[in-house]
Amino acid sequence: MITQERQRWEPDQTDIERLLSGLRPETARILEKPFQDRDITPEEGERLFFARANELEALLRVADALRRQAVGDEVSFVINRNINFTNVCHMGCRFCNFRRRIDDPDAEWLSFEEVAQRAEDAWNRGATEVCIQGGLHPDLQGDDYRNILRAIKARVPDMHIHAFSPYEIWYGAKKDRRTPEDFIRNLKEHGLGSIPGTAAEILDVEVRRILTRNKLSADEWEHIIRAAHAAGVPTTATIMYGHVDEPRHWAHHIARIRAIQKDTGGFTEFVPLGFIHQNSPIFISGEARPGPTYSEHIRMHAVARLMLNGWIDNLQVSWVKMGPRLAQEALSYGANDLGGTLMNERISRAAGAPYGEEITPAEMVRMIRGAGRRPVRRNTAYEVMEAYDDHDPGICAPLVDRDDAQARTLGAVTGVRPAVIKEQLLFQSNNRKGIP
Numbered sequence: 180m181i182t183q184e185r186q187r188w189e190p191d192q193t194d195i196e197r198l199l200s201g202l203r204p205e206t207a208r209i210l211e212k213p214f215q216d217r218d219i220t221p222e223e224g225e226r227l228f229f230a231r232a233n234e235l236e237a238l239l240r241v242a243d244a245l246r247r248q249a250v251g252d253e254v255s256f257v258i259n260r261n262i263n264f265t266n267v268c269h270m271g272c273r274f275c276n277f278r279r280r281i282d283d284p285d286a287e288w289l290s291f292e293e294v295a296q297r298a299e300d301a302w303n304r305g306a307t308e309v310c311i312q313g314g315l316h317p318d319l320q321g322d323d324y325r326n327i328l329r330a331i332k333a334r335v336p337d338m339h340i341h342a343f344s345p346y347e348i349w350y351g352a353k354k355d356r357r358t359p360e361d362f363i364r365n366l367k368e369h370g371l372g373s374i375p376g377t378a379a380e381i382l383d384v385e386v387r388r389i390l391t392r393n394k395l396s397a398d399e400w401e402h403i404i405r406a407a408h409a410a411g412v413p414t415t416a417t418i419m420y421g422h423v424d425e426p427r428h429w430a431h432h433i434a435r436i437r438a439i440q441k442d443t444g445g446f447t448e449f450v451p452l453g454f455i456h457q458n459s460p461i462f463i464s465g466e467a468r469p470g471p472t473y474s475e476h477i478r479m480h481a482v483a484r485l486m487l488n489g490w491i492d493n494l495q496v497s498w499v500k501m502g503p504r505l506a507q508e509a510l511s512y513g514a515n516d517l518g519g520t521l522m523n524e525r526i527s528r529a530a531g532a533p534y535g536e537e538i539t540p541a542e543m544v545r546m547i548r549g550a551g552r553r554p555v556r557r558n559t560a561y562e563v564m565e566a567y568d569d570h571d572p573g574i575c576a577p578l579v580d581r582d583d584a585q586a587r588t589l590g591a592v593t594g595v596r597p598a599v600i601k602e603q604l605l606f607q608s609n610n611r612k613g614i615p
């Protein structure tokens with residue numbers, strides 16, 4: 180087990196005193212703790228989520244100061260592509276509208292060649308990472324996870340593969356009759372570079388029962404994350420907030436992430452993901468609220484920066500969930516990373532998020548400069564690959580939708596509507612994988 184050393188820094192005492200003067204003593208005492216190298220407890224974190232007026236102002240300014248101390252004024256992003264290899268899933272999480280049933284007309288299961296082709300297209304557009312996630316299709320076997328990795332590495336050996344949520348690892352390990360530890364080690368041998376820390380939702384039994392019927396428990400999620408870190412596979416950490424949850428859940432969740440990081444040092448970043456409610460079954464049934472409010476978004480980023488201070492330096496803001504304008508604003512409340520350009524983000528779009536499937540590197544750079552910060556492109560491990568101090572990123576060629584292009588060409592020749600041909604192409608691709 181690796182034990183992470185807390186990163187120390189020396190604050191300017193006068194600045195802090197000025198910042199905290201005039202606050203209620205109990206709030207000032209909490210806000211002072213990160214400057215004294217002390218952890219904020221879950222109960223104190225919960226209290227910060229209710230900060231109002233001058234206390235909220237102080238919270239946001241402390242978050243911004245801690246961000247500057249931890250990572251400076253750089254704001255990073257990564258050129259990557261999301262590839263959702265199947266949307267068929269039989270788990271039935273009640274917040275999810277990405278999943279399809281096996282006989283739904285828009286059920287998809289991409290062939291290994293198609294996944295590899297998309298990775299190669301992404302590489303040719305400057306991507307250094309592909310993020311591969313899919314539903315838990317009943318026919319998936321452990322070998323399918325290995326074959327996806329093999330197919331990508333055969334085409335683009337240097338592409339970093341960030342793949343398979345803890346839920347998928349849990350499922351793949353069962354299908355492969357291995358322990359999660361063994362399954363992760365095996366996937367690493369086949370090219371797995373890191374694991375997305377999604378499927379965390381809220382690490383609380385009561386909330387997970389409502390969201391997912393607790394099929395992957397909080398303990399199982401943590402077990403898989405610790406196994407990945409022990410195998411030398413880093414992961415991200417996430418929280419999904421704004422549904423049936425409350426501030427006490429958020430504070431305990433962040434404290435639990437911090438406790439894992441103290442033992443393993445394996446998290447690269449923390450990513451708050453606001454719940455997208457629009458097409459979600461749990462919202463439609465009236466059980467969940469319609470996602471986080473504006474002030475919950477900003478508090479979440481600020482409190483996370485304070486509670487994770489010294490343990491997780493990188494706080495990512497999701498432009499997909501919050502939209503580019505609010506994401507840009509969150510850069511002033513503790514965030515220092517804008518995540519990936521994505522190229523094909525499907526999960527949030529399926530749930531009803533109104534934002535696009537891609538932001539180009541040039542748009543990322545404009546957003547960061549607009550926030551008065553220094554744009555850099557990073558790799559998955561947060562190493563800076565390129566700084567845009569004196570130039571703009573190159574123009575990316577548009578992403579080719581191969582089925583679309585093929586359907587248009589065939590449509591022009593045959594006179595059949597391209598949409599009909601595209602459906603036929605999807606049907607043929609699914610047939611190759613044995614999907615009815």
Ligand code: SF4
Nearest residue numbers: 268270271272275314
């Ligand atoms: S969140 Fe993932 S595991 Fe749950 S239903 Fe959706 S695709 Fe399946």
